[in-house]
Amino acid sequence: MRLLDVQDLHVEFAARGLDNRVRVARALNGVSFTVDAGEIVGLVGETGAGKSLTALAAMGLLRAPARIPQGGIRFEGGDILAMSDRQLEKIRGRRMAMVVQSPLTSLDPLKRVGDQLVRMQRVHGTASGAAARERAEAMLAAVRIPDPKRRMQAWPHELSGGMAQRVLIAMALINEPALVIADEPTTGLDVTVQAQVLDTLRDLVLARNLGALVITHDLGVVAHYCQRVAVMFAGRIVEDGPVAEVFARPAHPYTQALIASTPGRIARIGYTVTGGTPPDLYALPDGCLYRDRCPRATTACLAPPPRVALDDSHGAACHYAERAA
Ligand SMILES: Nc1ncnc2c1ncn2[C@@H]1O[C@H](COP(=O)(O)OP(=O)(O)OP(=O)(O)O)[C@@H](O)[C@H]1O
Ligand code: SF4
Ligand SMILES: [Mg+2]
Numbered sequence: 001m002r003l004l005d006v007q008d009l010h011v012e013f014a015a016r017g018l019d020n021r022v023r024v025a026r027a028l029n030g031v032s033f034t035v036d037a038g039e040i041v042g043l044v045g046e047t048g049a050g051k052s053l054t055a056l057a058a059m060g061l062l063r064a065p066a067r068i069p070q071g072g073i074r075f076e077g078g079d080i081l082a083m084s085d086r087q088l089e090k091i092r093g094r095r096m097a098m099v100v101q102s103p104l105t106s107l108d109p110l111k112r113v114g115d116q117l118v119r120m121q122r123v124h125g126t127a128s129g130a131a132a133r134e135r136a137e138a139m140l141a142a143v144r145i146p147d148p149k150r151r152m153q154a155w156p157h158e159l160s161g162g163m164a165q166r167v168l169i170a171m172a173l174i175n176e177p178a179l180v181i182a183d184e185p186t187t188g189l190d191v192t193v194q195a196q197v198l199d200t201l202r203d204l205v206l207a208r209n210l211g212a213l214v215i216t217h218d219l220g221v222v223a224h225y226c227q228r229v230a231v232m233f234a235g236r237i238v239e240d241g242p243v244a245e246v247f248a249r250p251a252h253p254y255t256q257a258l259i260a261s262t263p264g265r266i267a268r269i270g271y272t273v274t275g276g277t278p279p280d281l282y283a284l285p286d287g288c289l290y291r292d293r294c295p296r297a298t299t300a301c302l303a304p305p306p307r308v309a310l311d312d313s314h315g316a317a318c319h320y321a322e323r324a325a
Contacts, residue, residue: 002077003179003211004035004058004096009071011053011062011235025281027053028235029289031071032307035179035211040202042222042243043215044258045232048278051215054232055181058213059098060088076178094124097172099165099182099201106168107156113140113167114152117174126175139170144200162193169201173208180205183215198225219262223247228313231255234279234289237307241314251308251316253294288318296320 011028028050035041043051056062058073060080073080075096080088092098100106108116117136121127127135133152140148143166151163159167165186172180182201186194202225205212214226222229222243229246231239231254239252250256276293285291287302294301300319308321315321 001037002034003037003075004213005072005074006034006054006058007032007072007074009054009057009073010069011050011057012067012069013065014067015065023282026235026284027066027281028057028071029284030236031232033230033237033240035213037178037211038206038209039228040205040212040214040226042226042229043213043232044217044219044222044229046278047217048281049232050235051232052183053235055098055183055213055215058181059092059096061092090124093120093177094126094175095177096179096181097175097177099168099172099180099185101184101187107164107171109156111156112152113154113156113159116167117152117170120171120174124175135174136170139174140167142173142204143167143170144196145170160193161189162197165189165193165197166200169197169204173204173210176208177210179211179213181213181215184217185214186221187217201225219247219258231258234284235281236289236317238290238318239314239316241310245311245314249310249314251310251314251321252290252318253296254290255316257293290318 009028009031013025013027014022016022031050031054033041043054045051058080060083062068068081075091114133114136117139118132121132121135137148137152140151145151145163145166156164185201186197189197198221214221216222226243228241229243230237231252233254239246239250239255246255247259250259279285279289279292288305291297291301305317305319307315307317309315310321
């Protein structure tokens with residue numbers, strides 16, 4: 001079942017400079033991807049590629065000065081871009097939930113863990129009183145927090161980084177949403193804890209037949225936890241497909257550079273690794289946005305490349321995608 005359907009999404013920011021001229025940063029330039037129930041989709045790309053912006057847009061959280069001049073976002077068939085704030089508030093935390101990077105800023109420092117989990121349920125009317133406490137405790141157990149009864153009483157500052165991240169996952173899943181969006185959910189945790197937290201998230205998502213969008217810099221995370229991947233560059237999905245297929249036969253030069261620059265399981269990807277800097281969002285070139293960094297660029301690349309389908313499920317936005325594959 002289709003949960004999230006993002007099509008040709010554009011996001012721009014207009015800002016007035018010191019010279020009083022309005023300049024526009026084109027941060028998303030035609031993002032298209034889907035997430036179905038029962039699958040984990042990885043969204044990967046270098047810093048500034050637009051991953052978090054895409055997540056915020058999907059959650060209906062973009063606010064001025066961000067503008068959406070073009071594109072569509074549908075969640076469970078509903079049009080996110082046409083919904084009122086009240087409608088969105090009903091969906092967020094209930095049908096779709098987000099897990100972010102820094103648990104200690106996302107948890108309320110003045111409320112015990114259990115009370116925060118209970119509150120999440122009360123706000124959305126899913127449970128209250130003793131039933132909500134019982135569910136909260138069960139959810140802590142589900143995210144593999146030892147001694148959940150005692151942890152219900154814990155203050156956020158008493159939790160380790162890994163525990164706090166587990167509590168955030170519990171908060172996201174407590175109302176049984178259909179879709180979870182996790183934005184760099186384990187950045188900053190050490191490798192072992194990172195793997196344990198991601199294992200927990202994956203197991204819950206698959207056992208409950210949820211859909212998940214996992215945003216990461218880490219191709220190892222994609223390889224290990226995702227079924228499909230969307231590779232993002234300069235606000236565009238440049239390649240998408242099943243993980244095994246994209247890793248075995250990457251068709252876009254940027255994907256090829258990412259994979260070539262990833263030594264081992266947990267390489268971190270920054271733009272310095274693949275060489276070159278991201279294009280200036282205030283002055284994007286015509287044609288392929290990867291042109292300045294692409295070893296294969298020709299004059300044909302002065303025209304924007306469409307997504308070329310390599311098979312039913314794998315595609316790349318490159319004029320020479322077929323040839324590369
Ligand atoms: N208010 C704003 N005004 C102008 N540009 C913005 C604004 N907010 C975000 N951007 C730009 O949008 C682009 C995409 O940002 P985003 O945070 O989505 O990147 P990201 O892929 O999540 O990067 P990271 O891996 O570092 O988290 C960035 O270049 C950023 O500078
Ligand atoms: S369209 Fe041209 S510049 Fe863009 S990635 Fe393909 S070969 Fe490189
Ligand atoms: Mg981000």
